Amino acid sequence: GTGSGAAPEGALRAAFGQPVTDLDPYKANTAVDEATLIVKRLVFDTLVRREGEKLAPGLARSWERTSPTTWVFHLRPGVRFHDGSRLTARDVVACLKRTKSVESAQTPLWEPVVSATADDAHTVTFTTSVPLGALPVNLTLLFIVPARLAADPAQSRSPVGSGPFRVAGFTPSTTVELERNDSYWGGRARLPAVSLPFVAETSSAITALRNGDLDLLWPIPPDQLAEVEGAGGVRVETVPSWTYYFSWFNCSRKPFGDPAVRRAMWQAVDVAGLVRELFGAGAERMTAPIPSTVLGHRAQQPYAYDPAAARRALRDAGFPRGFRTSLMWFDATGPLARELAQAMISAWSEVGVEVEPQSIEKAQWLERLNTLDWDMNLQTNTVTTGDAGFSVGRLYTSKANRLGYANPALDAVLAKADRAADEDERSRLYGDACKTLWDDAVGIFPATLVTAYGLRRGLTGFTPAANNQPELADVARR
Amino acid sequence: MTRFLLRRTGQALIVAWGAISLVFVIVRVVPGDPAALILGPDASPAQTASVRADFGLDRPLAQQYVTHLGEVVRGDFGDSWRLGGSAMANTLDRYPATLTLAVLALVLTLAVGFPLGMACARRAGGVLDACVSALSLVGQALPSFWVGIVLILLFARGLNWLPSTAGSGLASAVLPAVTLAVPFVGWLARLVRNGALEEGGREYVRTARAKGTGEGVLQYVHVGRNIAVPVVTVLGLLLGNFVANAVIVEVVFSWPGIGSLMVDAITNRDYAVVEAAIVTITVTYIVLNLLVDALYFALDPRLTPENA
Amino acid sequence: MSVEARDGALLKVEGLHAGYVHRVGLARHRVPAVAGVDLAVPAARTVGVVGESGCGKTTLARAVVGLRAPFSGRVEFAGRDLGTVSRRERRRLARELQMVFQDPFTALNPRMTVAELIAEGWRIHRGTVAPADQAAETARLLGLVGLGSEHAERRPHELSGGQCQRVSIARALALGPRLIVCDEAVSALDVSVQAQILNLLADLQEELGVSYLFISHDLDVVRHLAHEVVVMYVGTVVESGPTDEVFRNPQHPYTRALLSAVPSLRDRPGLPSREIPLHGDVPSPATPPSGCRFRTRCRLATEHCARETPPLVPRPGVGHPVACHYADGAGTTAYPAGNGS
Amino acid sequence: MSAPALEAPARARRRTPRRTWIALGVLALFVLAGLLGPVLHPYDAVATDLPSRLLPPGSRTEDGSLAWLGTDQLGRDLLANVLAGSRVSLVVGLATVVLGGAAGLLVGLVSGYFGGWPDAVLSRIGDVQLAFPSILLAILLAGVLGPSLTNIVITLAVTRWVIFARVVRASALSARELEYVNSARLLGAGHLRILLRHVLPSCWQPLLVAGTVQVGLTMVAEASLSFLGLGVPVDEASWGATVSLGRDYLGSAWWISTVPALALALVVLCVGAVGDAFRDASDPRAQL
Amino acid sequence: MTTAHESPAAEVRDLHIAFGSGRDGTDVVRGVSLALHRGRVLALVGESGSGKSLTSLAFMGLLPAGARVASGSVRVEGADTGEFTPRQWRAVRGTRIAMVFQDPASALNPAFTVGWQIAEPFRRRLGDSRARAREKAVALMETVGIPEPERRYHAHPHEFSGGMRQRAVVAMALALEPAVLLADEPTTALDVTVQAQILRLLAERQRAAGLAMLLVSHDLGVVARLAQEVAVVYAGRIVEQGDLDTVYAAPAHPYTRGLMDAVPEAAAGEPRLRSIAGHPPDPGRVPDGCAFHPRCAFATARCTTERPLLRTLADGRRAACHHAESVLAGTAPGGPYGGSDL
Ligand SMILES: Nc1ncnc2c1ncn2[C@@H]1O[C@H](COP(=O)(O)OP(=O)(O)OP(=O)(O)O)[C@@H](O)[C@H]1O
Ligand SMILES: Nc1ncnc2c1ncn2[C@@H]1O[C@H](COP(=O)(O)OP(=O)(O)OP(=O)(O)O)[C@@H](O)[C@H]1O
Ligand SMILES: [Mg+2]
Numbered sequence A: 001g002t003g004s005g006a007a008p009e010g011a012l013r014a015a016f017g018q019p020v021t022d023l024d025p026y027k028a029n030t031a032v033d034e035a036t037l038i039v040k041r042l043v044f045d046t047l048v049r050r051e052g053e054k055l056a057p058g059l060a061r062s063w064e065r066t067s068p069t070t071w072v073f074h075l076r077p078g079v080r081f082h083d084g085s086r087l088t089a090r091d092v093v094a095c096l097k098r099t100k101s102v103e104s105a106q107t108p109l110w111e112p113v114v115s116a117t118a119d120d121a122h123t124v125t126f127t128t129s130v131p132l133g134a135l136p137v138n139l140t141l142l143f144i145v146p147a148r149l150a151a152d153p154a155q156s157r158s159p160v161g162s163g164p165f166r167v168a169g170f171t172p173s174t175t176v177e178l179e180r181n182d183s184y185w186g187g188r189a190r191l192p193a194v195s196l197p198f199v200a201e202t203s204s205a206i207t208a209l210r211n212g213d214l215d216l217l218w219p220i221p222p223d224q225l226a227e228v229e230g231a232g233g234v235r236v237e238t239v240p241s242w243t244y245y246f247s248w249f250n251c252s253r254k255p256f257g258d259p260a261v262r263r264a265m266w267q268a269v270d271v272a273g274l275v276r277e278l279f280g281a282g283a284e285r286m287t288a289p290i291p292s293t294v295l296g297h298r299a300q301q302p303y304a305y306d307p308a309a310a311r312r313a314l315r316d317a318g319f320p321r322g323f324r325t326s327l328m329w330f331d332a333t334g335p336l337a338r339e340l341a342q343a344m345i346s347a348w349s350e351v352g353v354e355v356e357p358q359s360i361e362k363a364q365w366l367e368r369l370n371t372l373d374w375d376m377n378l379q380t381n382t383v384t385t386g387d388a389g390f391s392v393g394r395l396y397t398s399k400a401n402r403l404g405y406a407n408p409a410l411d412a413v414l415a416k417a418d419r420a421a422d423e424d425e426r427s428r429l430y431g432d433a434c435k436t437l438w439d440d441a442v443g444i445f446p447a448t449l450v451t452a453y454g455l456r457r458g459l460t461g462f463t464p465a466a467n468n469q470p471e472l473a474d475v476a477r478r
Numbered sequence B: 001m002t003r004f005l006l007r008r009t010g011q012a013l014i015v016a017w018g019a020i021s022l023v024f025v026i027v028r029v030v031p032g033d034p035a036a037l038i039l040g041p042d043a044s045p046a047q048t049a050s051v052r053a054d055f056g057l058d059r060p061l062a063q064q065y066v067t068h069l070g071e072v073v074r075g076d077f078g079d080s081w082r083l084g085g086s087a088m089a090n091t092l093d094r095y096p097a098t099l100t101l102a103v104l105a106l107v108l109t110l111a112v113g114f115p116l117g118m119a120c121a122r123r124a125g126g127v128l129d130a131c132v133s134a135l136s137l138v139g140q141a142l143p144s145f146w147v148g149i150v151l152i153l154l155f156a157r158g159l160n161w162l163p164s165t166a167g168s169g170l171a172s173a174v175l176p177a178v179t180l181a182v183p184f185v186g187w188l189a190r191l192v193r194n195g196a197l198e199e200g201g202r203e204y205v206r207t208a209r210a211k212g213t214g215e216g217v218l219q220y221v222h223v224g225r226n227i228a229v230p231v232v233t234v235l236g237l238l239l240g241n242f243v244a245n246a247v248i249v250e251v252v253f254s255w256p257g258i259g260s261l262m263v264d265a266i267t268n269r270d271y272a273v274v275e276a277a278i279v280t281i282t283v284t285y286i287v288l289n290l291l292v293d294a295l296y297f298a299l300d301p302r303l304t305p306e307n308a
Numbered sequence C: 001m002s003v004e005a006r007d008g009a010l011l012k013v014e015g016l017h018a019g020y021v022h023r024v025g026l027a028r029h030r031v032p033a034v035a036g037v038d039l040a041v042p043a044a045r046t047v048g049v050v051g052e053s054g055c056g057k058t059t060l061a062r063a064v065v066g067l068r069a070p071f072s073g074r075v076e077f078a079g080r081d082l083g084t085v086s087r088r089e090r091r092r093l094a095r096e097l098q099m100v101f102q103d104p105f106t107a108l109n110p111r112m113t114v115a116e117l118i119a120e121g122w123r124i125h126r127g128t129v130a131p132a133d134q135a136a137e138t139a140r141l142l143g144l145v146g147l148g149s150e151h152a153e154r155r156p157h158e159l160s161g162g163q164c165q166r167v168s169i170a171r172a173l174a175l176g177p178r179l180i181v182c183d184e185a186v187s188a189l190d191v192s193v194q195a196q197i198l199n200l201l202a203d204l205q206e207e208l209g210v211s212y213l214f215i216s217h218d219l220d221v222v223r224h225l226a227h228e229v230v231v232m233y234v235g236t237v238v239e240s241g242p243t244d245e246v247f248r249n250p251q252h253p254y255t256r257a258l259l260s261a262v263p264s265l266r267d268r269p270g271l272p273s274r275e276i277p278l279h280g281d282v283p284s285p286a287t288p289p290s291g292c293r294f295r296t297r298c299r300l301a302t303e304h305c306a307r308e309t310p311p312l313v314p315r316p317g318v319g320h321p322v323a324c325h326y327a328d329g330a331g332t333t334a335y336p337a338g339n340g341s
Numbered sequence D: 001m002s003a004p005a006l007e008a009p010a011r012a013r014r015r016t017p018r019r020t021w022i023a024l025g026v027l028a029l030f031v032l033a034g035l036l037g038p039v040l041h042p043y044d045a046v047a048t049d050l051p052s053r054l055l056p057p058g059s060r061t062e063d064g065s066l067a068w069l070g071t072d073q074l075g076r077d078l079l080a081n082v083l084a085g086s087r088v089s090l091v092v093g094l095a096t097v098v099l100g101g102a103a104g105l106l107v108g109l110v111s112g113y114f115g116g117w118p119d120a121v122l123s124r125i126g127d128v129q130l131a132f133p134s135i136l137l138a139i140l141l142a143g144v145l146g147p148s149l150t151n152i153v154i155t156l157a158v159t160r161w162v163i164f165a166r167v168v169r170a171s172a173l174s175a176r177e178l179e180y181v182n183s184a185r186l187l188g189a190g191h192l193r194i195l196l197r198h199v200l201p202s203c204w205q206p207l208l209v210a211g212t213v214q215v216g217l218t219m220v221a222e223a224s225l226s227f228l229g230l231g232v233p234v235d236e237a238s239w240g241a242t243v244s245l246g247r248d249y250l251g252s253a254w255w256i257s258t259v260p261a262l263a264l265a266l267v268v269l270c271v272g273a274v275g276d277a278f279r280d281a282s283d284p285r286a287q288l
Numbered sequence E: 001m002t003t004a005h006e007s008p009a010a011e012v013r014d015l016h017i018a019f020g021s022g023r024d025g026t027d028v029v030r031g032v033s034l035a036l037h038r039g040r041v042l043a044l045v046g047e048s049g050s051g052k053s054l055t056s057l058a059f060m061g062l063l064p065a066g067a068r069v070a071s072g073s074v075r076v077e078g079a080d081t082g083e084f085t086p087r088q089w090r091a092v093r094g095t096r097i098a099m100v101f102q103d104p105a106s107a108l109n110p111a112f113t114v115g116w117q118i119a120e121p122f123r124r125r126l127g128d129s130r131a132r133a134r135e136k137a138v139a140l141m142e143t144v145g146i147p148e149p150e151r152r153y154h155a156h157p158h159e160f161s162g163g164m165r166q167r168a169v170v171a172m173a174l175a176l177e178p179a180v181l182l183a184d185e186p187t188t189a190l191d192v193t194v195q196a197q198i199l200r201l202l203a204e205r206q207r208a209a210g211l212a213m214l215l216v217s218h219d220l221g222v223v224a225r226l227a228q229e230v231a232v233v234y235a236g237r238i239v240e241q242g243d244l245d246t247v248y249a250a251p252a253h254p255y256t257r258g259l260m261d262a263v264p265e266a267a268a269g270e271p272r273l274r275s276i277a278g279h280p281p282d283p284g285r286v287p288d289g290c291a292f293h294p295r296c297a298f299a300t301a302r303c304t305t306e307r308p309l310l311r312t313l314a315d316g317r318r319a320a321c322h323h324a325e326s327v328l329a330g331t332a333p334g335g336p337y338g339g340s341d342l
C-alpha cells in the first residue's frame, strides 16, 4: 500500500497521535500500545469490556468466581469470526495460552493465571495460583482470535477477529482501513468503514481536521487547542484522561533516599501555577499518584508551593547550598514534556538545586530507566485498565524496584489489594497506597492530562474516552 | 563497455558492502536495546535476555556480522520486530511512495530550474539572475521541515488548495514534492546558468552564430545539448538525494515512504528494517550512478568507456 | 667533463620506449608514444627534434628529464644511467638537467614572485647559493636573460609571455645546468619575441656552454638553432643528422613532405606549389602500422616496407642516418633556403 | 600550439562588488550579536516565565520588560534566544566546516596527489559515505555520541568531509599535472615541498568556496537534527533548535519559529554571497 | 593596393573597438579601415593582441561580450550594419559573409555529428527537408575534400583529424554561398602538412567562388601563399598596407621590417635573428605619438609626440611612419630612441 489508498466513501477518518505498527493481538511490543489497542478493540472482542467505570459483558455473557482461585466464564453463543468460523471456548483457551507464551508488558498480568480449560463449547474456567481479583479487568486486554490463528504471523497484517470491523487494508505506521462487519453479534456499527491514518506532524493533522480531510483527531496538544477551537466546522470534546505526568526520584541514589529532600523538591515547584500556565485546560492538577477517575484514587493534601520552606528543608538535610542532579525524559512521552521539565528545572534552580536537563531518545531512556541509571525521571503513564492495580500495584512494589523505593508496609497493602475481589475493598486499599506514596513523595505528580478530541461537526454518538480509546463503532454521521 | 560495466559493478559491490557493514556496526553501537523497547518498562532481566537471544543479539558482534552478511547475500535482512514480516518486504512496500515523491520532485526541479537557468544565462547580471542566485541560496537556507509546515499552513490550511497529508493520491504528493524541490530549483538554475554561460563562451557557439543560427536554437539545441551531461549527472545525484533525504519531508507530510519508515525504525532500534532500508537506498544511489554513467556515453560522444 | 660518455655525448638516449598506460579493467594497455628512439646531445650543442603533432616529441622530452618513466631503454646523462641512479643522486642531477616548457604562464607558479621562482632551486638544494647571496645572484640571472631587477618582485601575471619565458630560462639556469630540454619553448610566442628568445638561447650556449635538446614543430626555428636535427614520425626517428645536411638534402619521404609544406615568404598565390601533399591521417601510436610506420602515407611504399622495418642507418650516398629502404641520396626536393641564398 | 593564444600582461583586478561588502557587513553584525548579545541582552535557558509565554512581538512581559520579538513557549524572550542562538549556530557551522574541511583537505591531498591505492581506498570510503544517506548517518551518529555541541559538530563534520575531500582531490589531481608542478619536480623538489608550496595553494580557493557553501548548509542540517530530536542540548539555544521547537506554533505563535528561520536564511544568504565573491575573485569568466 | 573600382563586398571604416564603457573603456582597435573586394584576398598581420580577431569579428557583428564598436562603420555589401537588428544580422551571417575560425577542434560542437552541423543551415535557413539538406551537406563535404562524406556525415568531430575538422568548418562557412569569407588564423592550430592542405583548399574555394576574403594571420609565410594585399597592424592601428609583393620586397614601416626580419627563414645563414626589442604595449597603455616608437630604431623626438598618419607613398602603398622614406631607403636611424630595449 502506498499513500494513494484513499479511504472509502463514508468512512470515518480518525487520526490518533501515534502510529499503529502491528495488529497481532499477542505481539509483545504492542501489548499495551494505545494506538494499537484502539484498532484491536474494533477488530477483536474480549470476554469482558469496560463501559465507563464499569465492567460489562463482552464475549462472555456472564462470569462467576467459584472459588478464590477459580473463575467460570460463559460465552455468548452464535458468535462468528470474520472468516465465518464459530467462536468456542477452545479459542479462548488457545488465546490465553498464546498470550502467556509471549514475553510482553502484559506478562505480569497473566503470571498468576495457571490455566484455562474449556468445560464445554461455551464455558471456560480460569484457575489462578493466588486469588486474583483483577482477572475480569485483565481480561479486557485478552483479545480472542480463532485458535488456529493464535500464533499465525499473518495476524500482524490481516488479522481475523470477531469485532465490529474487519481489516480491509493496513500499512504499518501509516494507515489502517477497516470495514464494517455486517454480521456482528452486537449489532452493526453505524458507519460503513473507519480509516485511521497516522499523521505525525501536529500542524498537518490540525490542518487536515480543519479542512475536513479528517473527521476526528486526538489528542490535540494543549497549545494547539486554540487553533482547533477557533475553526469552523470543528468542535472539541474533552475528558480527563487516565494519562498522567509524574517525575520520579531515584530513591536509591543520593540525595533522594531522604524523603525530606524529595518533599523539599516538591515544595520548590509551583505545581498549581505551572499546570495552569502551561497546560491551561489541557490538564488537571493531580491530588494522588493516579488520576482522579481511576479506581483506587484517594485525594491527598497537595504540597504547597513554598520555596523558602524547601530551602530550609534542604539545609536541614545537609544541602545548604543545594546540589546538582539531573532529570531525564524523552520528548515524545507527552505533550509539553520538554516545557514541563524545563519549568520544573527552572523552579529547582531557585532553591539552589541545579538540574541537568537530559532529553534523550526513547530507546536510551528505556534502557536507563530499566537499569535505574538516572536521578530523576519525567514521564507519562496511562492507567490502561482504569484500575489502580495497573499502575500503583505494578510500579511501586519492592520487587518491581522501579525507582529504588522499597517499603514493606506498602508491599503488604498492595498484595492484599491484588487479591481482593471486592471492588470497594480494593479501592480502599489502593487509597491507602496513594497516601503512602504521596506522603513519601516518591515522585512529583503534577498533572493528569485532559484529552481533547477534535471532531467535525456532524459526527454523533461520540463519547470521549479517558483511556484515549474511544468507541468508534458507535460514531455516526448526521 | 562490458569491461567498464564490470569494473563499475565491482566498485558498486564494494560500496554496497561498505554501506552494509557501516550500518551494521553503527546501529549496534547506538545505545538502546531493542529488547527493552519490545518489552517496555516492566521487563525483567530474564525476559530481556530471552528476547535478545531470539534476535541473536547475545552472540559476539563478529559472529553476528558474518551471519548477517550471509543472509544479506540472500536478500534476507531478518524480520522487523516492530512491524512484523520481513524487513525487506516492509521496505519494498514503502519504496514506491518514496520513489513517486522523488521523481515528482525531480520533474519539478527540472521543469522550473532548467528554463530559469537558461533565462538567467541569457541576461547574465540582470535582475532575474540576481533574484535567482539569491533564491537559490535562500532555498537551501531554510530547513525543509519549516518550509513544509509553512507550505501546509499556506496552501492547505489557508487556501485549502491541496491536502496536508497523504491519502489523496497525487494531489497529496504535490506539497511534499515542492518542499523537496525548493532547495534545488535555484541550485539547478544556477548550474544551468553557469553551464550555459561557460558553454556560451565556447567557440562552437560563435561558429554557430556565424552561420546565422538564432539565439533560441543556439541556447536550447547547441548549448543545451552540451550542458546535458553535467545536468544529467546532477539530476542522477539529485534523485538519489531525494530518495535518501526525503526523511524529513516524509515525516512532516506523513508520507508513507522509506524515509519515515527509517526514522521510525531507528528510533525503535528495529535493526533489520534500518539495514534493509539503508541498503535499499544505497543500492538505489549506486544504480542511479551507474545509469548516469551509462547516460554519459549516450550524451557525450567524446566519452568512451576507456577514457571515462 | 671527465665522466662524459666515451663518444663525448652529454645526453645519450638509447632504444627509448615511453608513453602512456590505459587501464581497462584489470588489463593495462600501453600506448608507446615513443618507440625506440636513439639520440645523443653533445656538450654545448643543440639537437633539434621535429615532427608533426602527436609524433611523440613531448613524451620524449618528459622521458628524458624523468617526468615520465620510460617503458624501456636507457637515458644516460653525464655518463650516468638515469634509470638506475639513486633518488638522491637523481635529485642532485636535477641541477644539471633542466627543462623549459611550452607555455610560459603555466610553467610558473602564479603565486610566487619572480625572485622566489628563481631561488626555488637554491632552497631545494641547500648550499648551492648562500641565502645572503641569493638576491645578487637573482639579479645577475635576470640580467643574463635580459630582465631588469625591477621584475624580481613581480608575479607571472604581471609579465608578458616573452618575459615569463625569460624567467623560466633564468630559473632553469639558476642551478647551473649543462643540458636544457626545451619543449616547444618558443612556439607560444610572437615572431618578434620568439626571435629574442632564440637569440638569448644561442647567447647562453656561447657564454655558458649549455646544451639544448630543442623540440619544436617549427622547422625554420629548428633549422636556425640546432646543430643536429632528429625527425620523428609516430614515435620513431626516421631521419637524423646535421641540420644543414638534413634540410638541404632530406632523404626520408616524410622529411621531404614535411619540409615542402613549410610556408615561405617567397610563396605567392599564383605560383606553382612545391608541396608534396601527404594524404591520410597520422596513425595512432597505440596501433602503429607494421614495418615502416610511414608506409601508409608514402607514395614510394611497397610490400617490402610493410614487412620490414627500415633501420635508422646511414645509407650509401647519404651522409646521415635515414630509416627508409629506398633512400638513395638523390634528394629530389631540396628545402628552399632563406632569402639570401 | 597556437601562437597568439597568450593573453597580454595582467588585466587589472576586479574590485570587490558592493553586495559582497553588504554581505560581509551583515555577517559581522551577526558575529557581533553572537559575541555581545549574551552580554547586553542575556539569555537564560533555565529561567522560564510561564505567565509570559507565547507573547507576540512587542508585548510587555509579566515583569514589565518589552519583548521585541515576542516570547517563546516558556515565556523566555525570543530576542535573547535568537542572539544566543546566533553564537551556537555560527559556532556549529564554522567548527563543522573547519573540522570537516581539515579532514577533507588531508584526505583529498593524499588521494589526489599520490593517486594509486591510497586514492582507491579513500575514494571507495568516500563513495560509501556518499551512498549512505547523510541525514541517517547523522541520526545514527548523533544517537551514538549523545547530545552535546561538540558531538553535533563531530556528527555533521563526519557527514561533510567527503565533500571537501572531493573538492580538494579534484584540485590536487589537476594541480599535480600542472606544468609548474612538473617544473618544481625537475628542480628536485620533494613531495612535501611540492604539496605544500605548489599543490596546496591551488586547493585553498575551491576549498574555501565549498566551505562557505557548507557553513550555511551545516547550520540548516543542525536544524534538521533538532527536528528529529537530536539537536543541541536542552540548555543551549540554537536557531535550528528554536525553529524546530517552535514549529508546532507556526499556526498560532508564528514568531517563535519564523524569526530564527529568517535569521538563518539571512546568514546563509550572506555567506553564500561571500562564497560567490571568492569564486569570482579567481575566475574571470564568472564575472559576467 | 586596391585596384578594383567596384564597391567593396565588405568594409570597415575608421573602426574603433573598445572594451568597457565610458571613461574606463580602452580602445583596442583604433581607427582601422579595410575593404574586401570580390575575388581578392586581404591579409591582416600583426602580433598577438594587436586587434586582428576583433576587427574580423566586427565584420560579422560577433564582438565578444564587453566589446563594442565605439565608432566607425561596418558595411556588408554596401549596407551599414550599424543599424542592424539582431534579426538582420542573422540574415546576413552565413549567406553574405561567413567565417572560418582558428581552432577547428573547438569550433565544432562536440555533441552533434559533423554532418548535422554542416546541414543545419540548409534546414534552418533554407528550410530544406532533412533528406535534401543531407544531400547538399554530403556534396559540400565532397567539395572541401572530406573523403567518404557519406560515412563521415555521421561522425562526431572528435572522430575527425584536425585537418578534416578544419575542412568541415570551411564547408560550414561556405554552405550558404557567402560573398565574403573571413578566416581568422585558419591554420595556426594545424601541423605544417595539414596547414598546406587547408591553405590550398581555401585558395581553391576562394578562386572558384570569387570570394572576397580576409585572412588573419601572424605567419608571414602563410599570408604569402594566399593574399594579394596585406595590412599590418600594430597596437590596434594599421601601420602599413599595400600589395603583398611591394610590402614584402621592402617594408616601409620599421615594424613591418622588424617583423619580417624576425622570421627565422629570413635569417638563414646568420648566427642571430634580428629581433625587435621590447614587447607590444598593453591596450590601455599605448605610448603617445607613434605607438611603436619605444621599440623603433628610426624613432626621433617627433615620433614621441606626433602620431604618424597612414599616408600613401610613392609606390602606392600606405604606411604610417614619419620616416617611411628613410626606412625604404635603408638610411641609418638617428633618433634618441634607437634600439632602446624597454
Ligand atoms: N596523457 C596521455 N594519455 C594517452 N596518450 C597520450 C597522452 N598524452 C599524449 N598521448 C598520445 O601520445 C602520442 C604522443 O604525444 P606527444 O604529446 O608526445 O606528441 P607531440 O609530438 O609532443 O605532439 P604536439 O606537437 O601536439 O605537442 C600522441 O598520439 C598522443 O595522442
Ligand atoms: N574579453 C576581453 N576583455 C578585455 N580585453 C580583451 C578581451 N578580448 C580581447 N581583449 C583585448 O583586445 C585586444 C585585441 O584582441 P584580439 O583578439 O583582436 O587580438 P589578436 O590580434 O587577434 O590577437 P591573437 O593573435 O592573440 O588572436 C587584445 O589586447 C586583448 O587583450
Ligand atoms: Mg608536444
Ligand SMILES: [Mg+2]
Pocket (backbone or CB within 6 Å): D004, E052, E053, E054, E184, E185
Ligand atoms: Mg586572434
